[in-house]
Structure formats: structure tokens, C-alpha cells
Amino acid sequence: MNTRSDERAPVRVAIAGLGAVGLEVARALDAGVPGCVLAAVSANDRVKAAGRLAGLAHPPPVVPIEDLEALADLVIECAPASLLEAIVEPFLRAGKIAVVLSAGAILTRPHLVDLAKANGGQIVVPTGALLGLDAVTAAAEGTIHSVRMVTRKPVKGLVGAPYLVENDIQIDDIREPLKVFSGTPRDAAIGFPANLNVAVALSLAGIGPDRTTLEIWADPALTRNTHRIEVDADSASFSMSIENIPSDNPKTGRITALSVISYLRKLHAPLRVGS
Amino acid sequence: MDLGLSGRTALVLGAGGGLGRAISVALAREGARVAAADVDEAALRATADAVTAAGGSALPLLWDIADLAVIEARFAAVEAALGSVAVLVNNTGGPPPTPASGVEAAVWQAQFQAMVVSVMKITDRALPAMRSAGWGRVVTSASSGVVAPIPGLAISNALRLALVGWSKSLAREEAAAGITVNIVLPGRVATDRIRFLDEAKAKREGRPVAEVVAESTASIPAKRYGTPEEYGDVVAFLASARASYVTGSVVRVDGGYVPSL
Numbered sequence: 001m002n003t004r005s006d007e008r009a010p011v012r013v014a015i016a017g018l019g020a021v022g023l024e025v026a027r028a029l030d031a032g033v034p035g036c037v038l039a040a041v042s043a044n045d046r047v048k049a050a051g052r053l054a055g056l057a058h059p060p061p062v063v064p065i066e067d068l069e070a071l072a073d074l075v076i077e078c079a080p081a082s083l084l085e086a087i088v089e090p091f092l093r094a095g096k097i098a099v100v101l102s103a104g105a106i107l108t109r110p111h112l113v114d115l116a117k118a119n120g121g122q123i124v125v126p127t128g129a130l131l132g133l134d135a136v137t138a139a140a141e142g143t144i145h146s147v148r149m150v151t152r153k154p155v156k157g158l159v160g161a162p163y164l165v166e167n168d169i170q171i172d173d174i175r176e177p178l179k180v181f182s183g184t185p186r187d188a189a190i191g192f193p194a195n196l197n198v199a200v201a202l203s204l205a206g207i208g209p210d211r212t213t214l215e216i217w218a219d220p221a222l223t224r225n226t227h228r229i230e231v232d233a234d235s236a237s238f239s240m241s242i243e244n245i246p247s248d249n250p251k252t253g254r255i256t257a258l259s260v261i262s263y264l265r266k267l268h269a270p271l272r273v274g275s
Numbered sequence: 276m277d278l279g280l281s282g283r284t285a286l287v288l289g290a291g292g293g294l295g296r297a298i299s300v301a302l303a304r305e306g307a308r309v310a311a312a313d314v315d316e317a318a319l320r321a322t323a324d325a326v327t328a329a330g331g332s333a334l335p336l337l338w339d340i341a342d343l344a345v346i347e348a349r350f351a352a353v354e355a356a357l358g359s360v361a362v363l364v365n366n367t368g369g370p371p372p373t374p375a376s377g378v379e380a381a382v383w384q385a386q387f388q389a390m391v392v393s394v395m396k397i398t399d400r401a402l403p404a405m406r407s408a409g410w411g412r413v414v415t416s417a418s419s420g421v422v423a424p425i426p427g428l429a430i431s432n433a434l435r436l437a438l439v440g441w442s443k444s445l446a447r448e449e450a451a452a453g454i455t456v457n458i459v460l461p462g463r464v465a466t467d468r469i470r471f472l473d474e475a476k477a478k479r480e481g482r483p484v485a486e487v488v489a490e491s492t493a494s495i496p497a498k499r500y501g502t503p504e505e506y507g508d509v510v511a512f513l514a515s516a517r518a519s520y521v522t523g524s525v526v527r528v529d530g531g532y533v534p535s536l
Contacts, residue, residue: 047319
């Protein structure tokens with residue numbers, strides 16, 4: 001009694017980077033995501049990665065980055081942004097899908113989009129720690145007048161950001177919320193590379209990294225990253241806010257991994273909700 | 276001499292130990308695609324680094340071989356990344372030093388599971404692909420204690436000998452399929468394991484370690500411990516295409532240490 005979906009070959013998923021997001025996604029795939037199998041993993045420390053995966057029911061091989069493409073149909077990039085090209089280029093060149101968490105790094109590497117276009121590949125930026133990207137992309141089909149984002153973060157989630165270091169902005173012992181940045185996501189992607197993937201994702205969904213406006217606040221009273229987004233468009237005006245619960249990595253929200261898992265689940269889902 | 280190992284997939288058990296590391300490096304140098312298995316993450320990292328330094332790349336496998344339930348999953352990972360295993364090196368960690376008498380039944384059983392049953396079941400998993408390919412190598416590393424029992428290592432002497440009988444039986448069954456099955460016996464090779472055993476003996480007998488080492492090397496005709504590399508090279512040869520007519524053998528790498536024929 002086979003149906004068509006039963007006959008479809010499962011999507012072989014590779015994970016590049018085994019930090020908080022990668023490990024969570026690996027565990028979910030091992031537990032079972034219909035239509036997907038965990039095919040391979042790569043990580044900076046491959047032995048440590050093999051150790052972290054040893055408890056899975058079906059631990060995948062932990063291979064060098066350059067070996068991933070031969071083993072998988074889709075790669076999830078959740079690694080340091082500097083590795084973005086090494087991870088996604090082979091997949092895009094082969095006309096496959098690259099799910100990119102280091103969305104901020106796409107801004108300075110527009111050739112990756114060209115590569116995907118030339119070869120029939122696709123770069124997917126999951127909704128990640130943000131929300132409502134589907135509404136923003138829908139509004140962008142019409143005319144968006146403005147997109148404004150205000151990010152508030154606990155101090156420890158911002159410490160060490162290059163922008164703060166270069167401008168000698170001290171936040172270690174602040175007592176009150178401090179606005180540390182006001183500008184565009186393009187500038188933020190360079191000054192806050194580990195933090196601001198969400199702002200770049202928002203700008204890519206909407207009106208681009210130079211017209212979107214962004215404020216970043218360090219707030220000693222917060223334990224959760226908080227984003228407030230206001231969109232004014234000819235189809236609708238809407239505002240959204242989200243408080244993210246940190247994962248093991250304080251710079252990454254727990255919902256980021258869940259967003260990737262939900263994307264994978266939608267790949268073959270008989271009912272797909274949200275565009 | 277081209278050993279004909281280039282592109283073949285080799286699985287090395289106990290790859291984190293001194294002998295396993297040298298075997299992994301020797302096989303990688305010959306162009307084999309090495310999957311390196313060990314239960315000790317730090318030791319496995321050292322082996323992965325050594326293989327990388329030798330110009331290769333080892334697939335790391337955290338693997339407690341006493342756990343038979345994970346054999347299928349580990350082989351699946353190796354086969355996905357490197358293809359079917361053509362060379363299996365059964366190298367297992369050594370058991371604790373004990374006399375022959377008075378060892379708890381639970382210890383005998385646990386060691387039999389870890390050192391003997393594990394090797395048999397892992398080899399069983401590797402054999403079908405070797406038969407299909409018409410080419411396979413099973414090299415099992417034992418100990419000189421199987422021909423000249425070593426005082427104080429009764430568990431090793433007894434259980435590794437079981438593998439010799441098994442290996443010889445298997446060699447006769449599989450020879451026509453192009454699969455060779457051999458045993459290699461390390462004598463006293465300078466590894467952490469030998470250092471541990473020398474220190475244990477020194478402590479037991481209340482003597483300085485240097486004196487135990489001097490006495491030990493004096494008893495070896497070559498007058499020195501072997502190097503892990505010397506051992507790894509012999510294993511690589513037995514794993515090679517060149518050694519295609521060597522099967523059912525027990526090969527000593529002991530500097531002439533064992534006095535019997």
C-alpha cells in the first residue's frame with residue numbers, strides 16, 4: 001500500500017558545525033524527522049564531535065568539510081561564519097540546498113547567491129531566532145516603507161563583539177540599558193558578527209541591509225535576547241516581538257535549532273503551514 | 276614495493292593505543308582510507324592527529340567494542356563515509372595483569388566479551404562485503420603470551436589464545452574467497468601499555484622501574500624494545516595485496532624474544 005511520499009528517497013542531511021544548534025538538530029534527526037536522514041557531520045574538532053554523537057542510535061560519520069557534499073543532498077551550516085564558503089559552495093555548485101545560519105556572512109559574499117542561481121541550488125535562511133519572516137517577505141511583494149528593529153540583549157551575549165572592542169565601549173558593569181549601536185544591518189553584520197544574523201535575515205526578507213534600521217541595546221536586567229520589529233508597508237503595518245531563551249551557547253537562542261528542525265520537517269510534510 | 280592498499284578502506288580497532296596508532300599511520304601512509312576506533316576520546320584524537328601529520332585523514336569512531344549493540348551503527352557510518360571495509364585490524368586493549376588463579380568469574384566474562392566475542396562479531400560484520408569483493412584482510416593483533424605465556428598476564432595469555440584458534444579456523448573457511456586471516460604477535464614494543472606493565476612489575480617486586488626495563492631488554496635477543504612503527508609496518512604488509520598467499524599464519528614481531536620454534 002505504498003503512497004508516492006513513501007517511495008520518495010529521504011533527504012540526506014549533512015550538518016556542518018556541532019555547536020548548540022548542530023547538536024540539537026542532529027539529535028532531532030536521529031530521533032526521527034520524516035523524510036530526512038542524518039547522513040554526515042563535520043566539525044572543527046572531529047574527534048570531539050564523534051564523541052558528542054556517540055550516544056545517538058545511528059551516529060553519522062564525522063568527515064572533513066570537503067567530504068560532506070558527496071554524502072548529502074542538503075547541508076545545514078551552523079559553523080563559524082568564516083567557514084561559510086567552504087561549507088556551502090560544493091552544495092550550491094551541485095544544485096543542492098544549503099541552509100545557512102550565518103546569514104550575516106551572506107552580505108559580504110553575494111557570489112554565493114550567484115553560484116546558487118547558476119547551478120540550480122538554493123540558499124535557505126531559516127527564520128531562526130526571529131519571527132514573522134514570512135509576513136515580511138509577503139509584504140515585500142508589495143511596497144514596504146520601513147523596517148525598524150530594536151534588539152535588546154543581556155550583557156554576556158554581547159561581550160567581546162568587535163564593534164564594542166574597536167570603539168572601546170565598556171558594558172561589563174553597566175547598571176542601566178545602554179544603546180551600543182544604531183545603524184544598518186550591513187554595518188552590524190561586520191561589528192557584531194556572532195549576534196546579528198537575525199537582523200540580516202530580516203533585511204534580506206524585507207527592504208535590504210541598507211534601508212532597514214537597527215538599534216542594539218545592552219540591558220543588564222535581561223536574561224533573554226529580545227527583538228522588536230516594526231514594519232510599515234502598503235499591505236499592512238505590523239509589529240512583532242520575541243524573547244529568546246538562550247541555549248548552551250549564550251549567543252544562540254534555543255529556538256534557532258528548532259527553526260531548522262521545523263524547516264526539515266516541512267520538506268516532505270503532507271500539510272505545510274506558513275510560507 | 277607497492278602494497279596495493281591505495282583507496283582501500285581499513286578499520287583499525289584500538290586505534291588510540293600505541294600499536295593501533297602506529298598501524299593506523301602505516302596504513303594511511305600506504306594510501307588506505309582509515310577508520311580509527313577507540314573508546315578513549317583523547318587517545319583517538321592523538322591518533323587522528325598522527326594520521327593527519329602523515330598526510331592522511333582518519334575517520335574517528337568513538338567505539339566501546341565490548342558493546343555489541345553498536346556494531347551495526349558504527350559499520351554503517353564507516354561504509355557511508357569510506358565504503359566497505361577491506362582491511363580489518365582487530366587490535367584490542369590489554370586486560371589488567373592478574374595471576375591465573377582466583378580471578379572473579381565476572382572479570383573473566385567481561386574480558387571475554389571485550390577481547391574475544393567483540394572481535395568475532397565485528398569480523399562477522401565485515402566478512403560479507405569482503406566475500407562480495409573477493410578480497411579481504413583480517414589481521415588480529417594478539418600477544419607473544421599466546422606462544423610463551425607471560426607471568427602475571429593470565430587473562431591475556433588465556434583469552435588471546437582463543438583468538439588464535441578462531442583465526443586459524445576462519446582462515447581455512449575464507450581462503451578461497453580471497454580473504455586472508457592472520458595473527459600478529461607483538462613482543463615487547465615500546466608503548467604506554469609496556470611502560471604500564473613495567474611499572475606494575477616494579478611496584479609488585481619493589482624494584483626501580485629502570486632495573487625492570489634493563490632486565491627486560493637484556494632478555495630480548497635484539498637487546499631493545501621494538502618500536503610501534505616496526506609493528507605497524509608488519510601489519511600493513513599482512514594487510515597488503517603483496518601478502519595474498521599468507522593466511523592462517525601467526526607472525527611474531529618480537530626481536531627474537533620468544534625462544535621456541
